Amino acid sequence: MKTIVIGGNFAGFTAALELKRKGNKDQDVMVIDKSADFLFIPSLIWVPFKRREVKDITIPKAAIFRKKGVEFLEAEALKVDPATQLVYTTKGNFKYDQLVVATGPKVKYDVAPGVAEHAHYIGTPAGAMKTRAALDELKKIPARLLLAPVKVQVVLELGMNFYSTLKNGAEKMTSEIKWIFIGLLPKHFWVTSELME
Numbered sequence: 001m002k003t004i005v006i007g008g009n010f011a012g013f014t015a016a017l018e019l020k021r022k023g024n025k026d027q028d029v030m031v032i033d034k035s036a037d038f039l040f041i042p043s044l045i046w047v048p049f050k051r052r053e054v055k056d057i058t059i060p061k062a063a064i065f066r067k068k069g070v071e072f073l074e075a076e077a078l079k080v081d082p083a084t085q086l087v088y089t090t091k092g093n094f095k096y097d098q099l100v101v102a103t104g105p106k107v108k109y110d111v112a113p114g115v116a117e118h119a120h121y122i123g124t125p126a127g128a129m130k131t132r133a134a135l136d137e138l139k140k141i142p143a144r145l146l147l148a149p150v151k152v153q154v155v156l157e158l159g160m161n162f163y164s165t166l167k168n169g170a171e172k173m174t175s176e177i178k179w180i181f182i183g184l185l186p187k188h189f190w191v192t193s194e195l196m197e
């Protein structure tokens with residue numbers, strides 16, 4: 001029995017290790033991921049503020065998978081054909097008996113005009129580094145800051161980081177900051193009232 005897992009971060013990593021741990025002895029597990037590194041995504045929120053570097057929140061996956069008896073292929077999955085039970089990748093085609101797709105979310109950059117051209121998404125290392133560069137630029141000019149939350153917890157963590165970096169950080173921003181939050185924020189949360197003042 002061969003299981004292919006496409007995507008090997010939180011969901012795929014866990015699925016592969018659990019299949020190997022709880023499955024039968026003849027259970028072969030192969031993980032296909034375009035990235036060689038496991039990325040601890042929640043800590044990306046520190047990267048724009050120089051509190052973490054990307055290397056601090058990534059670890060190579062191959063050695064861990066090898067130790068657990070999981071085959072790892074660094075490649076991009078291009079297509080799945082359920083009829084032939086084949087996964088097409090940038091490094092060849094692979095047959096499976098069972099398939100787990102754990103490729104994570106995709107950002108919808110066309111959600112509103114201007115988002116694709118002007119917004120930065122911190123959910124990827126490249127996006128977090130672009131946000132860092134944009135933040136450095138923001139410190140130089142009077143700015144209006146727009147935060148569009150994916151969920152309340154993320155915007156509060158981000159808001160707190162933006163606030164402390166621009167207002168209280170070593171490199172103080174001299175111009176006025178206007179905070180605009182989109183979405184619902186819990187009134188009882190103390191950060192909210194401080195940021196909204």
Ligand SMILES: Cc1cc2nc3c(=O)[nH]c(=O)nc-3n(C[C@H](O)[C@H](O)[C@H](O)COP(=O)(O)OP(=O)(O)OC[C@H]3O[C@@H](n4cnc5c(N)ncnc54)[C@H](O)[C@@H]3O)c2cc1C
Nearest residue numbers: 007008009010011012033034035041042076077103104123
């Ligand atoms: C800034 C931020 C903060 C967050 N904070 C929290 C938090 O505090 N707590 C919490 O529970 N959740 C948090 N989340 C959400 C959490 O990170 C996600 O729910 C989680 O990463 C989803 O795991 P996943 O394995 O499904 O997808 P991902 O972690 O996105 O992994 C998908 C994997 O699939 C691979 N992949 C994608 N397409 C292909 C392809 N075609 N071929 C091969 N490989 C492919 C990618 O390289 C990646 O390794 C946060 C998210 C963000 C963006």
